[in-house]
Amino acid sequence: MAKSLTQEFTKGLWDEVPPFRLVLGLCPVLGVTTTLENGWGMGLATMFVLVCSNFLVSLLRKVIPSKVRIACFIIIIATFVIVVELMMQAYAYELYISLGVFIPLIVVNCIVLGRAEAFASKNGIVPSLLDGLGIGIGFTLSLSALAAIREIIGNGTLTLHKKAEIMFELANYAPSFEPFAFMVQPPGAFICLGLMLCVMNLIGNK
Amino acid sequence: MREMVLMVVVLTVLSSISGGLLAYLDDYLGPLIEKNELQLVKGPAIKKILSKASNDPISDSKYRFNLKDEGVEKSFFVGVFDGKPNVVVFETTGKGYGDKFGLLVGVNVTDDKIIGISLTTHKETPGLGGNAKDDPTWVEQFKGLSVIKPIKITNDGGSINAIGGATITSRAVCGAVTKAGATYMKMKTQVTEQLKSVK
Numbered sequence: 001m002a003k004s005l006t007q008e009f010t011k012g013l014w015d016e017v018p019p020f021r022l023v024l025g026l027c028p029v030l031g032v033t034t035t036l037e038n039g040w041g042m043g044l045a046t047m048f049v050l051v052c053s054n055f056l057v058s059l060l061r062k063v064i065p066s067k068v069r070i071a072c073f074i075i076i077i078a079t080f081v082i083v084v085e086l087m088m089q090a091y092a093y094e095l096y097i098s099l100g101v102f103i104p105l106i107v108v109n110c111i112v113l114g115r116a117e118a119f120a121s122k123n124g125i126v127p128s129l130l131d132g133l134g135i136g137i138g139f140t141l142s143l144s145a146l147a148a149i150r151e152i153i154g155n156g157t158l159t160l161h162k163k164a165e166i167m168f169e170l171a172n173y174a175p176s177f178e179p180f181a182f183m184v185q186p187p188g189a190f191i192c193l194g195l196m197l198c199v200m201n202l203i204g205n206k
Numbered sequence: 207m208r209e210m211v212l213m214v215v216v217l218t219v220l221s222s223i224s225g226g227l228l229a230y231l232d233d234y235l236g237p238l239i240e241k242n243e244l245q246l247v248k249g250p251a252i253k254k255i256l257s258k259a260s261n262d263p264i265s266d267s268k269y270r271f272n273l274k275d276e277g278v279e280k281s282f283f284v285g286v287f288d289g290k291p292n293v294v295v296f297e298t299t300g301k302g303y304g305d306k307f308g309l310l311v312g313v314n315v316t317d318d319k320i321i322g323i324s325l326t327t328h329k330e331t332p333g334l335g336g337n338a339k340d341d342p343t344w345v346e347q348f349k350g351l352s353v354i355k356p357i358k359i360t361n362d363g364g365s366i367n368a369i370g371g372a373t374i375t376s377r378a379v380c381g382a383v384t385k386a387g388a389t390y391m392k393m394k395t396q397v398t399e400q401l402k403s404v405k
Binding site for chain 2: 072082086
């Protein structure tokens with residue numbers, strides 16, 4: 001049941017979009033999505049790790065002995081995570097501060113390890129790259145969507161880039177809007193995620 | 207047997223390549239990261255201590271100098287008060303309730319008294335030990351204390367009121383300030399020498 005390359009890429013965008021369809025890797029999904037900037041920042045960081053580790057795992061899949069494959073995957077993933085961490089500290093320090101511990105935690109993100117084990121270690125380089133890219137984009141979009149909804153309701157703003165001051169403030173358009181702070185707190189994340197899952201299932205079942 | 211050798215070889219090669227790559231990257235990005243830390247973490251803390259100073263030691267590198275203390279480079283930031291460069295701010299570390307913390311201490315060299323302290327990086331519990339950084343009235347207590355005598359919390363016979371529920375943090379901060387004072391006294395001649403050249 002070999003899928004076409006386009007299918008490998010697009011499955012990550014809807015059919016297997018990680019937080020909603022697979023319901024995997026929920027820790028960062030719930031933890032960082034308080035502002036839109038955090039959402040896409042975390043998404044891009046994960047996507048970078050996912051694509052690079054998928055590529056390398058797939059490249060080395062014939063060399064890595066199956067008994068130590070998990071250890072090898074973790075080394076590869078951890079290396080790329082530290083690369084991301086250092087790059088972020090050097091070029092986007094504010095984002096690094098606001099994402100905090102969630103960046104090192106990408107190492108144990110089950111999406112990344114899951115793709116390495118379930119896909120990249122069994123498939124060629126090109127499908128693995130496309131798989132990583134598709135899942136990564138899907139993950140980034142899901143995080144951004146969840147973060148956008150939470151931020152606009154919970155804080156009345158949408159921050160695309162805080163330092164460059166690219167942001168949207170609802171108060172300029174609807175002065176009487178009262179932010180519903182519950183949404184940016186942890187329980188709000190669960191409820192928002194649940195509602196989004198529900199909507200996605202409704203659409204998918206038709 | 208062959209498989210076992212292969213396992214060891216693969217893991218070793220993989221780890222060494224990754225280690226090498228990261229060491230190179232760390233070396234390459236290190237200065238940039240340090241600059242970011244200086245501007246975004248230490249910068250505001252130094253400014254808080256030197257809020258009444260007339261100069262800006264963060265953007266102007268002539269108000270900074272480095273000295274070696276037991277082989278370790280230490281950065282000193284100079285604050286100009288009433289037209290005279292008589293305050294130095296430097297960083298020290300301590301061991302708090304949650305891992306190490308960084309602490310900036312500002313000392314007036316004319317009377318060896320503390321003009322202010324500020325926590326930089328820390329992992330104390332938010333709301334308890336974290337108040338050492340977030341509660342400005344608590345760090346106020348250190349203002350005007352002499353660095354010659356050890357600084358202690360009231361439970362230990364000192365003058366600092368500990369933060370409620372965070373005795374370990376309070377004690378650690380006092381210890382770090384005392385340690386900073388000792389370092390300062392040891393290096394005072396060098397520091398005053400350097401200050402003369404700052405105009």
